[in-house]
Each structure stands twice: as structure tokens, then as C-alpha cells.
Amino acid sequence: MRNWWKGLAVLLAGATGGYFMAGTDLGRVLEERQAEALGSLASRYVAEQVRPQLDASAAVKTVAGLNLIExxxxxxxxxxxxxxxxxxxxxxxxxxxxxxxxxxxxxxxxxxxxxxxxxxxxxxxxxxxxxxxxxxxxxxxxxxxxxxxxxxxxxxxxxxxxxxxxxxxxxxxxxxxxxxxxxxxxxxxxxxxxxxxxxxxxxxxxxxxxxxxxxxxxxxxxxxxxxxxxxxxxxxxxxxxxxxxxxxxxxxxxxxxxxxxxxxxxxxxxxxxxxxxxxxxxxxxxxxxxSHFDPVVGEERLVADMQAMRDATAYVHDQTVAGMNAGKSLWALMREIELPPELALSQGHGKLSWNVRGIWEHYSTWFHFESTTELYPTQVRDLYPELATLSGGAGPLIAKAWQRLDQGQPEAALHFIEIALAGEPQNEAALQARLDALRQLLQRAVAEGGNHSETGWLKSRIQATEQALGAEA
Ligand SMILES: [Zn+2]
Structure with missing residues (x-):
């Protein structure tokens, strides 16, 4: 179905060979035109895929919107x-x-x-x-x-x-x-x-x-x-x-x-x-x-915006460092640190809590001193199938998940769902609960400013869950 992508790769590869073999401007120009034709086809295809996925706020500048620029x-x-x-x-x-x-x-x-x-x-x-x-x-x-x-x-x-x-x-x-x-x-x-x-x-x-x-x-x-x-x-x-x-x-x-x-x-x-x-x-x-989107003009506005970016970056960095020194857990800092209102910049590309974690682990690595198990490759996920059996199979876990979903806690719900699915990967009720949890997370992400990576990931997981449910039906 996407064979022409391959065509593009072959053609662009051929373009180089053809040019050096022919060694003429005419050969190069012809190959540029062929590359342009296939490239335009690729751009149009991507735009068609992206357009329906754009949030209702598509008028707002989003990273996904880059694919629609002529x-x-x-x-x-x-x-x-x-x-x-x-x-x-x-x-x-x-x-x-x-x-x-x-x-x-x-x-x-x-x-x-x-x-x-x-x-x-x-x-x-x-x-x-x-x-x-x-x-x-x-x-x-x-x-x-x-x-x-x-x-x-x-x-x-x-x-x-x-x-x-x-x-x-x-x-x-x-x-x-x-x-x-x-x-x-x-x-x-x-x-x-x-x-x-x-x-x-x-x-x-x-x-x-x-x-x-x-x-x-x-x-x-x-x-x-x-x-x-x-x-x-x-x-x-x-x-x-x-x-x-x-x-x-x-x-x-x-x-x-x-x-x-x-x-x-x-x-x-x-x-x-x-x-x-x-x-x-x-x-x-x-x-x-x-190099993306449009030029911005006006010294005063530019300096103010750059200063806000500078101060917000320094603020997140300093708050994370202070929290680390105060002995707070990474997870607490991911929840607690917020930008002051005057520095509340768009998180459409960079997400604050992920930056906090990045800074923490940049300085102190991935070992959080929380458990010996962090040091070894056996993960708690490896034990999920057995945990699912211990808790009486998928049923009680899914009930717990729905409880959390009703309380607006999709993150906690997802943990229960993952344990349930580890025991029974095709369980329809568990997949349905996962779909609900992912949709709650997506709704929250959009309300918080629609971080491009977060919404991209969630949409991709929603699609995979819908497919799994479709296969079940
Ligand atoms: Zn770029």
C-alpha cells in the first residue's frame, strides 16, 4: 500500500548514481524533478493522514500541523x-x-x-x-x-x-x-x-x-x-x-x-x-x-519571550535541584513542580514533569535509591502474570481499574489493567478499560495544552487498543 515510499527511496538513490554517471546538469535536473514529484506525493499522503487526527483546536499552532504547511x-x-x-x-x-x-x-x-x-x-x-x-x-x-x-x-x-x-x-x-x-x-x-x-x-x-x-x-x-x-x-x-x-x-x-x-x-x-x-x-x-513556522518580528516582544523561556528553564532546573537536595522523591517533584503564572509557557512540545525527570536523572542517573530491585533486570512487570493469578484473575483487577477510572485516576487504573492483561492478553473487558484509561489521559493531555509527544503516543496506543478490540469482536 505504501509501495511508492519504496519507489521514492530507490529513485532518490538512483538520483545520485545517475547524476554521477551522467555527470551532466541535465541529468541532475531531470532527477531533481523526479525526486520532487515523488516528494510531493509523499507530503500529500502524510498531510492526508495527519489532517483528521488534528485536535479540534487545529487553528492553534501545533507540531502536527507542520505537515499541512504548503x-x-x-x-x-x-x-x-x-x-x-x-x-x-x-x-x-x-x-x-x-x-x-x-x-x-x-x-x-x-x-x-x-x-x-x-x-x-x-x-x-x-x-x-x-x-x-x-x-x-x-x-x-x-x-x-x-x-x-x-x-x-x-x-x-x-x-x-x-x-x-x-x-x-x-x-x-x-x-x-x-x-x-x-x-x-x-x-x-x-x-x-x-x-x-x-x-x-x-x-x-x-x-x-x-x-x-x-x-x-x-x-x-x-x-x-x-x-x-x-x-x-x-x-x-x-x-x-x-x-x-x-x-x-x-x-x-x-x-x-x-x-x-x-x-x-x-x-x-x-x-x-x-x-x-x-x-x-x-x-x-x-x-x-x-526553521519551523513563521518569523517573529519586534525587539521588545522577542526579548520578553526569550527572557520568559530563559527564566522558566532556570526555574524548573532550580526547583528540581532544590527538591533533590531536600530529599524529595522524583515522583513527588514530577507532581509538585509547577511554573509560576508569569512563566506559564506552552508545554505543547516540552512537558514540565518530563523535564523534571530528565534533570533528575541527568544529575543522579536512573538509580533512585528506592529499592534494590532497581539495580537488576528483573522487572515487576515480569511478575504480572503471577500477580494476576494471586489476585484472582482479571476480574477483580478490572473492577479496581474501573474504580480508579471513576475517580479520575487513569494512571493508577492503567497499572491494574496492565497486570490483568499480562495474565489474559485478549481479555475484552480489560482492553475496554484500557481504552477508557487512554482516552481519559488524552483528554487530560489536550486540556493541559496538548503536548505533541504525549498526545501522539496516546493516540497511537488508542488505535492499537481499538484494533485489538476489533479483532476480539
Ligand atoms: Zn526540526
């Missing part, structure tokens, strides 16, 4: 162009050549490239990459095929980031597919669309600035670790007071940072993030151009 080009401050999509590709036009900031998803890259080149012809001399995530570097190989001398500028930790994401690609891919079932079964393994293999020509280390002038336009590439990883690099145009922020602020500006990612990846250091925010606040930008 690819087109717009212009800012005269010389800055943007190709829109799931992620943006920016182009800064100068008389001495053009610079790119981020290159979007590989499936949208050929279209980005064609539209940007039409609007701003001329050679590309620099490609600045904000970090090693696939939605930001996916077009780099397309551009380099035409401009092999374009200098790639990235953070000094970019290569290490790319390396670990590539090494663990099967692991992360299977997790992402569980959350987003519309993704192809396997990642493309060769050609322009394959993840990885980029070697920056300029690596910018923390604490330094890479300054250059191109066609009279001054550029400063600034390391900004924290946020979406330790390899974040932003680009500052001091003459225009424009800040290309990549994912530094996350997709929803302003928001609580996403220190913990549900799909995996390394923890993001809040202390480094606060220091990076201090550095960027001091620039007092007039325009922030993020």
Missing part, C-alpha cells in the same frame, strides 16, 4: 527568502553568492531548491546547518550536487550528533514509526535522501564565533548548545539584527524547552540552554527566523 517561497527584509514546508530552507541573497540556512526535509528539498533558485538565481557559496536533525539537513546533498564548493558550516559537535543518530537510526526509526505510522517502514539507505554523511568544512566550537562577510552582508555563526541538542548553531546578521534560530527555540515560540524527547535522543542540558539564551537575549534581535 511549500512556497516568501521574502523578508529584502534579501532573505524562505521556502516553507515541514521545515524551512532560508536563502540570503548577496551580490557575491547566496547563503542557505538549513535545507529542510529530503522529501521537500528538490522543490525548495527549484523555487528558491527561481526567485534568487546565482551560485550558493555557503550552507549553514543549525543541527544534525534530518528535517534540517535533508536537502544539503541536493544543493551540494550542483554547488560542490559550497562551504558547509556547522557546530563542532555536529559530526558527533550525526554519527550517533545514524548509528541508532533503526532504533529511533522504529520508535518514530510507532508514533507516526504514516512513515515508510524503512529509512532510505542511499542517495540524497539517506540520512548522514555530511562533513562540515567549518566547525564552530562552543565559546567561539565564526564571522564572515559575503557580498557586503555580515554573518556570525554562533554556537548555542542546549535546546534541541548540544550541536545547535544559530546565524546572526548584525546589520539586519536578524537571527536564524533553527530549532533553538523549538517549533512553538515561546515554549517550555523540550529537554526530554519521548522518541529517544540524548538529554538536552538546561544549564547550557540558559547560558545560550543569555547570549542570544544580549543580541536584542529585531527578527527571529526559525
Amino acid at each position: 511549500v512556497e517561497v516568501d521574502r523578508f527584509q529584502g534579501n532573505i527568502l524562505r521556502a516553507t514546508g515541514v521545515a524551512n530552507t532560508y536563502l540570503v541573497q548577496t551580490p557575491a553568492g547566496n547563503l542557505l540556512f538549513d535545507t529542510g526535509l529530503s522529501t521537500q528539498a528538490a522543490q525548495h531548491k527549484r523555487l528558491l533558485q527561481k526567485a534568487a538565481p546565482g551560485p550558493v557559496t555557503h550552507i549553514v546547518l543549525s543541527h544534525s536533525h534530518a528535517d534540517h539537513i535533508g536537502g544539503a546533498k541536493f544543493w551540494r550536487a550542483e554547488f560542490p564548493n559550497a562551504q558547509i558550516i556547522a557546530h563542532a559537535k555536529f559530526r558527533a550528533g550525526q554519527q550517533y543518530l545514524k548509528a541508532l537510526q533503526p532504533h529511533f526509526w522504529s520508535r518514530n514509526r510507532l508514533l507516526y505510522p504514516f512513515m515508510p517502514e524503512e529509512p532510505p539507505e542511499s542517495g540524497f535522501a539517506a540520512y548522514g554523511g555530511l562533513t562540515p568544512d567549518v566547525e564552530v566550537a562552543d565559546g567561539t564565533v565564526h564571522r564572515f562577510i559575503l557580498g557586503g552582508v555580515a554573518f556570525e555563526a554562533l554556537p548555542a548548545p542546549g535546546a534541541e541538542g548540544e550541536d545547535n548553531l544559530v546565524l546572526w546578521l548584525p546589520q539586519q539584527r536578524a537571527l536564524f534560530s533553527g530549532d533553538f527555540f523549538g517549533p512553538l515560540f515561546p515554549m517550555l524547552p523540550n529537554l526530554f524527547t519521548l522518541r529517544g535522543e540524548k538529554f538536552r542540558d538546561p544549564v547550557a540552554y540558559v547560558a545560550s539564551l543569555d547570549r542570544l537575549i544580549a543580541l536584542r534581535p529585531q527578527m527571529v527566523l526559525p
Whole structure:
């Protein structure tokens, strides 16, 4: 059913081979057009899958909504162009050549490239990459095929980031597919669309600035670790007071940072993030151009929002540390710590209680000093089938679960349900109770601001439970 995904992978792989074999501009352009046609098909398919899943508040900016953004080009401050999509590709036009900031998803890259080149012809001399995530570097190989001398500028930790994401690609891919079932079964393994293999020509280390002038336009590439990883690099145009922020602020500006990612990846250091925010606040930008969604204009508003993000991050960090020192349990802190009203930022991407846990375990690891059993691989889950027998089978457990559900305690209910299902995996009443618990959790998550990862996970589990129930019926 999703065979054309495979077609896309094969074609994009072929695109590279064809180009190098043919070695002509015509061959490359033909292959770009084929990649664009299949990429557009992929984007449309994903948008169709996502549209009905969007919450009633779809008018509100959500991360899932990124898939509905049409690819087109717009212009800012005269010389800055943007190709829109799931992620943006920016182009800064100068008389001495053009610079790119981020290159979007590989499936949208050929279209980005064609539209940007039409609007701003001329050679590309620099490609600045904000970090090693696939939605930001996916077009780099397309551009380099035409401009092999374009200098790639990235953070000094970019290569290490790319390396670990590539090494663990099967692991992360299977997790992402569980959350987003519309993704192809396997990642493309060769050609322009394959993840990885980029070697920056300029690596910018923390604490330094890479300054250059191109066609009279001054550029400063600034390391900004924290946020979406330790390899974040932003680009500052001091003459225009424009800040290309990549994912530094996350997709929803302003928001609580996403220190913990549900799909995996390394923890993001809040202390480094606060220091990076201090550095960027001091620039007092007039325009922030993020790599997702739209630019934000206005120094006063930008500085206030950045300051709120900085203070909220520091607050969560400091409260967690204080709680740890006061001997409070992690679980108590996950429940207790709340943002003060003046710092109540969106948790649509970063979730406060998950950040608390991330900070705790970042500093003190996963051993919570609560039980000897934490140290060994035998989990209480391994004993669920026997626990289910002891408690008289699924019936009493399901009754307990419903009691908790009636009291609005879906988390506790889920524990009872999991024990019941471990004994009898097909038990219809237990599956029905699980569906109810998941729906309660989803309702709560939406009411609390609709964290994209949490609602994505819950929707995926609801779908799996409905399927299991359908199979029972
Ligand atoms: Zn991104």
C-alpha cells in the first residue's frame, strides 16, 4: 500500500548514481524533478493522514500541523527568502553568492531548491546547518550536487550528533514509526535522501564565533548548545539584527524547552540552554527566523519571550535541584513542580514533569535509591502474570481499574489493567478499560495544552487498543 515510499527511496538513490554517471546538469535536473514529484506525493499522503487526527483546536499552532504547511517561497527584509514546508530552507541573497540556512526535509528539498533558485538565481557559496536533525539537513546533498564548493558550516559537535543518530537510526526509526505510522517502514539507505554523511568544512566550537562577510552582508555563526541538542548553531546578521534560530527555540515560540524527547535522543542540558539564551537575549534581535513556522518580528516582544523561556528553564532546573537536595522523591517533584503564572509557557512540545525527570536523572542517573530491585533486570512487570493469578484473575483487577477510572485516576487504573492483561492478553473487558484509561489521559493531555509527544503516543496506543478490540469482536 505504501509501495511508492519504496519507489521514492530507490529513485532518490538512483538520483545520485545517475547524476554521477551522467555527470551532466541535465541529468541532475531531470532527477531533481523526479525526486520532487515523488516528494510531493509523499507530503500529500502524510498531510492526508495527519489532517483528521488534528485536535479540534487545529487553528492553534501545533507540531502536527507542520505537515499541512504548503511549500512556497516568501521574502523578508529584502534579501532573505524562505521556502516553507515541514521545515524551512532560508536563502540570503548577496551580490557575491547566496547563503542557505538549513535545507529542510529530503522529501521537500528538490522543490525548495527549484523555487528558491527561481526567485534568487546565482551560485550558493555557503550552507549553514543549525543541527544534525534530518528535517534540517535533508536537502544539503541536493544543493551540494550542483554547488560542490559550497562551504558547509556547522557546530563542532555536529559530526558527533550525526554519527550517533545514524548509528541508532533503526532504533529511533522504529520508535518514530510507532508514533507516526504514516512513515515508510524503512529509512532510505542511499542517495540524497539517506540520512548522514555530511562533513562540515567549518566547525564552530562552543565559546567561539565564526564571522564572515559575503557580498557586503555580515554573518556570525554562533554556537548555542542546549535546546534541541548540544550541536545547535544559530546565524546572526548584525546589520539586519536578524537571527536564524533553527530549532533553538523549538517549533512553538515561546515554549517550555523540550529537554526530554519521548522518541529517544540524548538529554538536552538546561544549564547550557540558559547560558545560550543569555547570549542570544544580549543580541536584542529585531527578527527571529526559525526553521519551523513563521518569523517573529519586534525587539521588545522577542526579548520578553526569550527572557520568559530563559527564566522558566532556570526555574524548573532550580526547583528540581532544590527538591533533590531536600530529599524529595522524583515522583513527588514530577507532581509538585509547577511554573509560576508569569512563566506559564506552552508545554505543547516540552512537558514540565518530563523535564523534571530528565534533570533528575541527568544529575543522579536512573538509580533512585528506592529499592534494590532497581539495580537488576528483573522487572515487576515480569511478575504480572503471577500477580494476576494471586489476585484472582482479571476480574477483580478490572473492577479496581474501573474504580480508579471513576475517580479520575487513569494512571493508577492503567497499572491494574496492565497486570490483568499480562495474565489474559485478549481479555475484552480489560482492553475496554484500557481504552477508557487512554482516552481519559488524552483528554487530560489536550486540556493541559496538548503536548505533541504525549498526545501522539496516546493516540497511537488508542488505535492499537481499538484494533485489538476489533479483532476480539
Ligand atoms: Zn526540526
